[in-house]
Amino acid sequence: MITPTTGPDRGVAAFRMRLLAGMALVVVALTAGGLYFAERKVSGETQHTFQRAFEADLALLRTIREIRHASLAERCRTLVRMPRIHAAIEDNALDMLYVSAGDELGNVLADTKSANEPFARHSIHAKFYRFLDAEGGVIPPTNAAAVGALEADEEKRLASAGVPLEQQTGYLWRKAGSAAGEIVELISTPIISTETGDAIAALVAGFPPSGENGRAAEIHGGIWLDGRLHMPSVTDAIRSAASASIERAFAGGAESAAQGIPVRAGGEEHLIFFERLNPGSSFPPAYEVGAYSLAGLHARQWQLRWQAAGVGLLLLGIGIAASSYISARLALPVRELAIVSEENRVLRERAESALEITSGELLRTARFSADASHQLKTPVTVMRAGLDELLVREEISPAVREELSLLVHQTYRITSIIEDLLLLSRLDSGRLQPELLPVNLAHIVDTCVDDLHLLNDSMDLEVETDVHPALHIAGEKRYTMLIVQNLVENAHKYNLPHGRIRIAGREENGTVLLTVGNTAHPIPPASREHIFERFHRASVGENVPGHGLGLNVARELARLHGGDLRLVRSDAGWTEFEVRFCAAGPDDSRAAV
Amino acid sequence: MIVLRSLFVLLAALPSFCLADTAIEGRVELPKSRHAPVANKRYEIVSKGGVLAPFPAFAVVYLEGNFPKPASLPVQQMVQKNLAFDTALLPVRLGTKVEFPNLDDTTHNIFSFSPTKRFDLGRYTASERPIPSQTFDKMGLVTLRCDIHEHMRALILVLDTPHFMKTDNEGRFRLGGLPAGSYTLKAWIDSKTTLERPVELKSGATVRMDFP
Numbered sequence: 186m187i188t189p190t191t192g193p194d195r196g197v198a199a200f201r202m203r204l205l206a207g208m209a210l211v212v213v214a215l216t217a218g219g220l221y222f223a224e225r226k227v228s229g230e231t232q233h234t235f236q237r238a239f240e241a242d243l244a245l246l247r248t249i250r251e252i253r254h255a256s257l258a259e260r261c262r263t264l265v266r267m268p269r270i271h272a273a274i275e276d277n278a279l280d281m282l283y284v285s286a287g288d289e290l291g292n293v294l295a296d297t298k299s300a301n302e303p304f305a306r307h308s309i310h311a312k313f314y315r316f317l318d319a320e321g322g323v324i325p326p327t328n329a330a331a332v333g334a335l336e337a338d339e340e341k342r343l344a345s346a347g348v349p350l351e352q353q354t355g356y357l358w359r360k361a362g363s364a365a366g367e368i369v370e371l372i373s374t375p376i377i378s379t380e381t382g383d384a385i386a387a388l389v390a391g392f393p394p395s396g397e398n399g400r401a402a403e404i405h406g407g408i409w410l411d412g413r414l415h416m417p418s419v420t421d422a423i424r425s426a427a428s429a430s431i432e433r434a435f436a437g438g439a440e441s442a443a444q445g446i447p448v449r450a451g452g453e454e455h456l457i458f459f460e461r462l463n464p465g466s467s468f469p470p471a472y473e474v475g476a477y478s479l480a481g482l483h484a485r486q487w488q489l490r491w492q493a494a495g496v497g498l499l500l501l502g503i504g505i506a507a508s509s510y511i512s513a514r515l516a517l518p519v520r521e522l523a524i525v526s527e528e529n530r531v532l533r534e535r536a537e538s539a540l541e542i543t544s545g546e547l548l549r550t551a552r553f554s555a556d557a558s559h560q561l562k563t564p565v566t567v568m569r570a571g572l573d574e575l576l577v578r579e580e581i582s583p584a585v586r587e588e589l590s591l592l593v594h595q596t597y598r599i600t601s602i603i604e605d606l607l608l609l610s611r612l613d614s615g616r617l618q619p620e621l622l623p624v625n626l627a628h629i630v631d632t633c634v635d636d637l638h639l640l641n642d643s644m645d646l647e648v649e650t651d652v653h654p655a656l657h658i659a660g661e662k663r664y665t666m667l668i669v670q671n672l673v674e675n676a677h678k679y680n681l682p683h684g685r686i687r688i689a690g691r692e693e694n695g696t697v698l699l700t701v702g703n704t705a706h707p708i709p710p711a712s713r714e715h716i717f718e719r720f721h722r723a724s725v726g727e728n729v730p731g732h733g734l735g736l737n738v739a740r741e742l743a744r745l746h747g748g749d750l751r752l753v754r755s756d757a758g759w760t761e762f763e764v765r766f767c768a769a770g771p772d773d774s775r776a777a778v
Numbered sequence: 779m780i781v782l783r784s785l786f787v788l789l790a791a792l793p794s795f796c797l798a799d800t801a802i803e804g805r806v807e808l809p810k811s812r813h814a815p816v817a818n819k820r821y822e823i824v825s826k827g828g829v830l831a832p833f834p835a836f837a838v839v840y841l842e843g844n845f846p847k848p849a850s851l852p853v854q855q856m857v858q859k860n861l862a863f864d865t866a867l868l869p870v871r872l873g874t875k876v877e878f879p880n881l882d883d884t885t886h887n888i889f890s891f892s893p894t895k896r897f898d899l900g901r902y903t904a905s906e907r908p909i910p911s912q913t914f915d916k917m918g919l920v921t922l923r924c925d926i927h928e929h930m931r932a933l934i935l936v937l938d939t940p941h942f943m944k945t946d947n948e949g950r951f952r953l954g955g956l957p958a959g960s961y962t963l964k965a966w967i968d969s970k971t972t973l974e975r976p977v978e979l980k981s982g983a984t985v986r987m988d989f990p
Contacts, residue, residue: 268923268930269889276921278891285891 197523201516205508212504220497227489235482239445242404243458243475250473254370257392258352261374265388274316274376274386282316283326286388312369314390315340316376321347324386333391336360346373346467348387355468356410357391365417368394368408371468409459409472419476426450427457427476434459445477454479551614558607562600569596598732605734608667609719612741619661619745623769626697627652629666630688633673637686645683652690658697658766660746665766668742668750669699671735672762676703679760697768700753702761713752739764800956800979804987806837806949806965830921830933831968832866837989838935838966839951840869840942841977843959848940853877853911856922856932858886863922863932869966870914872938877911880904887925894918894936901926919969935966949989958983965989 264270269285272278313333316324323340326332335343339357346353355371369391375384394408407416407427414428426448434442445456456477463471572593576586611617630652637648658665676686684704691698708716715721717740720733740750748765755761809831851874857864859881870876880886880902888910889898894917899910914920914936924930945951945965953963958981964974973989 266928268925268928269891271928272889272891272921272923276891277893278896281891281896 194520197516197520200519201512204512204515208508208512209505212501212508216497216501216504219500220493223493223497224490227493228486231482231486231489235479235485239456239477242477246404246406246475254354254372257370257372257390258354258374261372261388261390262352264390265374265376270316270376270388271378275378279324280327282324283328283332286314286316287331311390311392314388315343317344317348317373317387317389319348319385321387343371343373343389343391345469346389348384349373349375349467350384351375353466353468354463355466356394356408356462356471358410358413358415365415368410368415370394373468405455405476405478407474407476408462409474411469414474416474416476420451422451423448423453423455423476427455427474430457431459431472431474441472447479448476454483548614551610551616554606554610554613558603558610561603565596565599565603569593569600572596602732602734605732605738608738609734609741612738612745617745619664621659621661621746621767621769623657624660624662624665625654626656626658626665626669626690626699626766627654629662629669630673630690630699632666633669634688636670637673637677640677643682644677644680646677646680647683647685648688649685650688652688652699653692656690656692656697657769658746659769660766664742664746668739668764669701671739672701672750672764675735675762676701676705676760679703679705681705681758692768695768696748697766698763699766700761700763702753702759704758705755705760707758708752708755708760713755716752717750799954799984800958800981801952801954801984802839802841802956802963802977802979802987803952803984804950804989806839806945806951806967806973806989808835808837808945808947808949809967829968829970830919830931832933834947835949835967836867836947837945837949837951838867838869838937838942839945839953839989840937840939840964840966841953841956841961842937842939842964842974843961845938845940845957847873851875855879855909856888856934857881858888858924858930861927862930865932867933867935867944869935869937869942869944871940871942872917872936873913873915874936875911875913876934877909879909880906885926886930888922889925890920890922892918892920895920895934898925933969963987 264286267285270282273282273285311333313335315326315332315335318324321344323344329335336359339359342357346355352375353371353373355373357369357371358366359369360366370393371389371391373387373389376386376388377383378385405416405418405423407414407419407424409415409431414424414431416424416427419427427450430446430448431442434446441460442458443460445458448455448457456479457474458477459472459474461470462473572589575581576589576593581589608617630650634648634650637646673686673688680686681704686701686703689700689702712721717736719737721737736750743750743764743766747767750762750764753761753763851871854868854870854874854876856868856876856878858878861882861884868876878886878888878899881904883904885901885903887899887901890896895912895914897912899912902910914934917936917938920934920936922930922932922934941953941956943951943953956979958979961977961979962974963977964972966972967989975987975989977985977987979985
């Protein structure tokens with residue numbers, strides 16, 4: 186086991202930090218984006234919800250007001266149809282008017298007894314009432330206290346609309362009550378003669394305005410009358426700001442502000458809206474004014490923002506924790522990979538070092554072989570020269586001459602071995618770099634077959650060649666020749682008397698395959714995998730000349746040319762080798778042969 | 779013979795003399811009706827400009843004079859039926875007691891604010907006993923209303939004479955059984971219009987008199 190150094194640890198830590206930073210950036214960006222859109226959506230929806238609530242409140246208030254007004258108006262219409270009132274006016278009994286009306290209208294006036302009744306809370310009891318004569322003047326009551334006391338100017342105001350043909354609504358700002366005074370809703374109802382349809386008198390009743398009970402908490406109600414705003418439930422600052430905004434709206438020609446005018450006063454924002462209360466009335470115009478506080482909306486929006494921020498922070502925390510965990514998990518295999526990589530590096534370095542040593546040794550061995558071969562060639566040449574000298578002497582006996590001839594023959598064999606070894610050592614050391622040129626394979630085969638015929642041949646072999654005259658391979662001629670020569674020589678050496686040799690060449694997909702087959706005893710299966718080893722000699726050929734390097738040299742050379750050599754078959758009296766070359770075009774200008 | 783004949787004539791003439799009615803007949807020119815004629819002649823009181831008049835129009839013709847007061851007067855009735863007064867205008871002699879029976883299933887509350895007679899019978903049903911009543915001891919016109927049914931309206935004309943009658947819708951009248959003497963014949967047409975003529979009645983004679 187190789188202990189990882191601190192290098193990979195630092196790398197893995199840096200990788201983990203970078204991963205964490207990247208993921209955290211993504212998480213922060215996603216959270217920020219999500220928060221932004223959530224805030225916008227929530228804020229918009231809150232505003233929308235508030236708008237709807239606001240409109241619903243307004244609609245509710247209007248409905249309550251209209252129902253109440255309709256109820257009061259109907260009450261007044263019912264009153265003026267009372268036969269006693271008609272009798273008092275039509276039968277010239279005005280002294281009976283308030284007396285009779287007192288009986289009929291007594292329950293209309295607010296009294297302490299009915300204050301606890303449900304209706305009392307909804308302000309349907311009149312504060313006062315008066316009858317107007319046909320000319321619009323107030324018919325003086327016999328007992329003012331019984332019909333609600335009024336100041337002289339207030340009575341005048343009552344008569345200001347005259348006797349209307351239709352019911353009219355007006356408002357009266359009374360000084361009574363609180364410092365701000367109070368607004369009274371006037372309903373003037375004509376008393377129509379049942380026979381003629383003429384308005385013969387009118388009943389004007391004053392009712393307190395809609396109470397605050399029905400209003401939503403955010404809405405402050407008020408009434409704009411005589412160029413002033415009566416809105417006691419708000420501060421002076423808001424009231425004056427609202428008044429200013431309403432005056433501006435009037436100056437701009439507006440008759441109502443249903444959408445609301447934003448007004449900021451006293452550090453608080455309000456929406457001011459107003460609407461004519463008595464359109465078409467002969468009484469002076471009055472407007473219902475509402476001040477809708479936006480404090481609730483803003484508070485809610487801030488609350489939602491804080492909640493969103495809290496959720497965002499929570500998500501951010503979770504995201505960063507998850508990022509940390511994921512980056513740690515992802516860094517784990519990377520760390521293992523780094524450790525393995527480090528181990529591999531050490532192993533590779535070792536292997537490279539071993540390879541270098543081996544290579545050096547091989548080189549030294551090859552150099553030694555080459556040196557040895559060189560050193561051996563000279564004494565062998567000297568030896569052969571000496572033997573040749575002895576052979577030409579006359580005095581030697583034929584037996585000695587034959588011995589000497591054998592010795593000369595041995596020197597040639599030694600030279601052949603030395604040359605093969607020299608070639609192999611050059612191959613081993615990688616110093617043999619063939620110059621690949623197109624070589625005519627048919628020529629090579631023909632040359633080798635010719636050489637075969639020159640041999641003192643007692644074998645009586647039949648040689649058959651089947652190589653296209655234009656078949657070219659990529660190779661260096663002398664090494665190609667050596668390969669073919671070795672194979673053909675083997676085919677001759679290991680052949681049977683009166684046997685046969687067949688050399689065939691063909692091209693297949695850019696590869697030239699040359700097969701050299703001959704009749705022979707089959708190579709034992711156990712030996713087949715060793716025939717290409719150096720100094721291996723087939724057991725069948727103990728009396729066959731050779732030194733066990735030919736096939737090895739041929740295969741090494743074939744591989745050097747980008748090809749190979751293999752035993753195709755060795756059975757039923759036929760042994761066949763196949764050598765593979767790279768094909769070359771016959772029309773190559775550099776063709777050597 | 780002449781005496782017998784004279785007696786016969788006298789006897790023959792006596793009944794005609796003794797039974798001959800002293801009367802006034804004639805026609806009151808009634809105001810043109812604003813309304814389309816109604817088939818069932820149901821009467822009601824209409825007013826225009828504060829003037830009350832019955833519809834379809836008729837007039838009340840009466841003889842004004844100094845007539846002896848009777849010990850008692852018959853009780854009259856002003857019936858409420860089908861949410862209406864059955865008589866639009868009821869002329870009565872001064873001091874007459876008028877009952878107001880309620881023949882409807884519902885409650886009525888008959889009252890009057892007229893200066894001639896102010897009264898309020900309160901709410902009562904058909905079972906109310908004794909039948910609510912009022913004695914009219916002042917001359918003039920009394921407008922009756924129901925406090926519950928605003929459309930109900932009727933008039934009572936209180937006259938200080940036993941000789942009065944309602945004309946037909948053409949204004950024709952015949953006031954009979956009158957004592958001879960100098961009187962004033964009046965024709966009440968509406969609450970603001972009463973025409974009058976002096977009349978000299980001779981016993982057994984019928985005076986023809988038209989208004990105007």
